[in-house]
Amino acid sequence: MGFDQQKEVDRRRTFAIISHPDAGKTTITEQLLLFGGAIRNAGTVKGKKSGNYAKSDWMDIEKQRGISVTSSVMQFDFQGKRVNILDTPGHEDFSEDTYRTLMAVDSAVMVIDSAKGIEAQTKKLFQVCRMRGIPIFTFINKLDRDGREPLDLLEELEEVLEIDSYPMNWPIGMGKGFEGLYDIYNNRIEIHRPDRFDGERFLPLNEDRELEIDHPLKEQSIFSQVMEEVELLLEAGNEFSEEKIAKGELTPVFFGSALTNFGVETFLETFLQFAPKPSEHETKDGGEVSPYDKDFSGFVFKIQANMNPAHRDRIAFVRICSGSFEKGMEVKLARESKKIKLNNSTQFMADSREIVEEAVAGDIIGLYDTGTYQIGDTLFTGKNKIEFEDLPQFTPELFMKVTAKNVMKQKSFHKGLYQLVQEGAIQLYKTYLTEDYIIGAVGQLQFEVFKHRMLNEYNTELIMEPMGTKIARWIDPSQLDEKMSSSRNILARDRFDQPLFLFENQFAMRWFADKYPEVELKTLL
Numbered sequence: 001m002g003f004d005q006q007k008e009v010d011r012r013r014t015f016a017i018i019s020h021p022d023a024g025k026t027t028i029t030e031q032l033l034l035f036g037g038a039i040r041n042a043g044t045v046k047g048k049k050s051g052n053y054a055k056s057d058w059m060d061i062e063k064q065r066g067i068s069v070t071s072s073v074m075q076f077d078f079q080g081k082r083v084n085i086l087d088t089p090g091h092e093d094f095s096e097d098t099y100r101t102l103m104a105v106d107s108a109v110m111v112i113d114s115a116k117g118i119e120a121q122t123k124k125l126f127q128v129c130r131m132r133g134i135p136i137f138t139f140i141n142k143l144d145r146d147g148r149e150p151l152d153l154l155e156e157l158e159e160v161l162e163i164d165s166y167p168m169n170w171p172i173g174m175g176k177g178f179e180g181l182y183d184i185y186n187n188r189i190e191i192h193r194p195d196r197f198d199g200e201r202f203l204p205l206n207e208d209r210e211l212e213i214d215h216p217l218k219e220q221s222i223f224s225q226v227m228e229e230v231e232l233l234l235e236a237g238n239e240f241s242e243e244k245i246a247k248g249e250l251t252p253v254f255f256g257s258a259l260t261n262f263g264v265e266t267f268l269e270t271f272l273q274f275a276p277k278p279s280e281h282e283t284k285d286g287g288e289v290s291p292y293d294k295d296f297s298g299f300v301f302k303i304q305a306n307m308n309p310a311h312r313d314r315i316a317f318v319r320i321c322s323g324s325f326e327k328g329m330e331v332k333l334a335r336e337s338k339k340i341k342l343n344n345s346t347q348f349m350a351d352s353r354e355i356v357e358e359a360v361a362g363d364i365i366g367l368y369d370t371g372t373y374q375i376g377d378t379l380f381t382g383k384n385k386i387e388f389e390d391l392p393q394f395t396p397e398l399f400m401k402v403t404a405k406n407v408m409k410q411k412s413f414h415k416g417l418y419q420l421v422q423e424g425a426i427q428l429y430k431t432y433l434t435e436d437y438i439i440g441a442v443g444q445l446q447f448e449v450f451k452h453r454m455l456n457e458y459n460t461e462l463i464m465e466p467m468g469t470k471i472a473r474w475i476d477p478s479q480l481d482e483k484m485s486s487s488r489n490i491l492a493r494d495r496f497d498q499p500l501f502l503f504e505n506q507f508a509m510r511w512f513a514d515k516y517p518e519v520e521l522k523t524l525l
C-alpha cells in the first residue's frame with residue numbers, strides 16, 4: 001500500500017498569490033513552476049507578446065484581452081513538499097472569483113511592485129486574507145529596477161494594511177546598482193549576477209554578521225551601509241515570531257526580482273518552511289473536521305463551464321478538507337442528502353488534464369459537473385453529515401437588466417442564466433413588481449464575459465440595459481413592504497429569495513433610512 005494519509009497531508013502546502021495587476025504574479029508563478037519541474041521553459045505561463053498564453057488562460061475573452069479571467073490550480077513537488085498554487089485573476093473586475101479562491105487556501109503570498117508599493121487591489125485582497133486569519137507572506141518585486149526605499153515600503157505595508165512585518169532579507173542596492181540581498185534569515189549574502197565576480201552565489205556571514213572571506217563586495221560602501229541599516233532595523237523592528245505568522249498577524253517580507261529569477265528560490269524554500277499545512281475546517285453546526293479524518297469531505301469553491309472548447313463540460317473545483325479521494329468513490333451532497341458517484345475527476349495543470357491518483361486534504365480536485373453542484377456545496381462520506389460554513393458572497397455594485405433578444409430562445413436563456421449564476425460568474429435578481437431579470441457584478445468586464453458566454457455556450461443573444469451603479473442593501477423579509485419600493489430604490493429578490501433594495505445613490509439610501517428607521521439595511525461582504 002504505502003499510502004500514509006497523515007504524512008501526505010503534512011507535506012501539502014496550498015496557497016494563492018495575490019497582487020495588483022502587473023506586480024509580477026505571473027512571472028513569479030512561472031519561476032515557482034520551473035523550480036518544481038512543472039514546466040520546462042519560461043514563457044509557458046504567459047507570453048502576452050509572443051502569443052503563448054498562460055496555462056491558466058483558458059477562455060477566448062482572456063486571449064483577446066491578455067488577462068487571466070479564471071482561477072486554475074497548479075501542482076508540483078519541491079523538496080519533499082507537494083505544492084498547490086491556486087491562481088487568482090488579477091483584473092479587478094474579477095475580484096469575486098478571486099475572493100472565493102482565497103476561501104480554499106491555507107496561506108497567501110502577496111506580491112508588491114517595489115516602485116508602486118501597496119496598490120488598490122492588493123489592499124482589497126489582503127483584507128479577505130485578513131478576514132480568514134491565514135498567514136500572509138510578502139514578496140517585494142522588481143528590485144532590478146529603481147524603486148522606493150525598502151524602509152519606506154515596510155512602513156507603508158504596516159500603516160496601510162495594519163500588519164506587523166519582519167524582513168527576511170534586505171536589498172543591497174537596487175536598479176543598476178543592485179548587488180544582491182542580505183539574507184537575514186539564513187545569515188548569508190546572495191549575490192545578484194555572481195558571474196561578475198567569482199561565480200559564488202552565496203557568501204556566509206559569521207555570528208557578528210561579518211563577511212569573513214575576501215570578496216569585492218566588501219569594499220563597496222553600499223555593503224557596509226546596508227549592514228548597518230539592518231542592524232538598526234533588527235533592533236528597532238518586530239521580533240520574528242512563528243506564532244504570529246501562523247495567525248496572520250505578522251508578515252515575513254522578502255525582496256527580490258522575479259524577472260531575473262533572483263531571490264525567488266530562497267523565498268520558496270523559506271516560505272515552504274513556514275507556510276501551514278492543511279488544518280481543521282469549521283462546520284455549520286460549530287464542529288470541526290480534522291484533515292486526518294478517514295472520511296472524505298470537501299467543498300465546492302468554484303464552478304467553471306467549458307474551460308476548454310475541446311471539452312464542453314462544467315468543472316466543479318473542490319477543496320479537500322479530510323480523507324482521501326479515490327476515483328469512482330461515492331459521496332453525499334450535503335445540500336440534498338443525495339448520493340453521487342465520482343467517476344471522473346481531473347486534476348490540473350490547466351490544459352493537460354491528468355487523472356488524480358491520490359488526493360488528500362489540501363488538494364484541489366476538479367469534478368465533471370452536469371448541473372449538480374453549487375458554489376459552497378459540501379461533499380462527504382461516512383455516517384455523519386458534514387456541512388461546511390457558507391462561502392461569503394460579495395456585494396455587487398453594477399447592474400444591468402437582461403432579456404433574450406429572440407423570444408424563441410427563452411429556454412436556453414434561462415438555462416444559461418441559471419448555470420452561469422450557479423457558477424458564481426454573476427449575481428441574479430428579480431424585481432418584485434415587474435419580474436424583470438437584473439444581473440449584478442463587481443466590475444464591468446464580468447458583464448462582457450457573461451454576454452460572450454451566453455452567446456457562445458448557450459447560443460443566446462442578450463439585450464442588456466445598463467442601470468449603472470446601485471447600492472445593494474438586504475432587508476429582513478419580515479420587514480418587507482412593497483410600498484417602500486420606488487424608481488430610486490428598486491425592490492428585488494436574490495436567487496435565495498431574499499429581499500433587497502437597489503438604491504440609486506447614497507442620497508436615496510439616506511432618504512430611505514430617514515423614512516424607515518426601523519428597517520435595517522445589510523450588505524453581503
Ligand code: GDP
Binds near residue numbers: 023025256
Ligand atoms: P501580473 O499582472 O501580476 O501577473 O504581472 P506579470 O508577471 O505579467 O508582470 C507584469 C510586467 O512586469 C511584465 O512585463 C513583466 O515582465 C514585468 N516584471 C515582472 N517581474 C519583474 C521584475 O522582477 N523586474 C522587472 N524589471 N520587471 C518585472
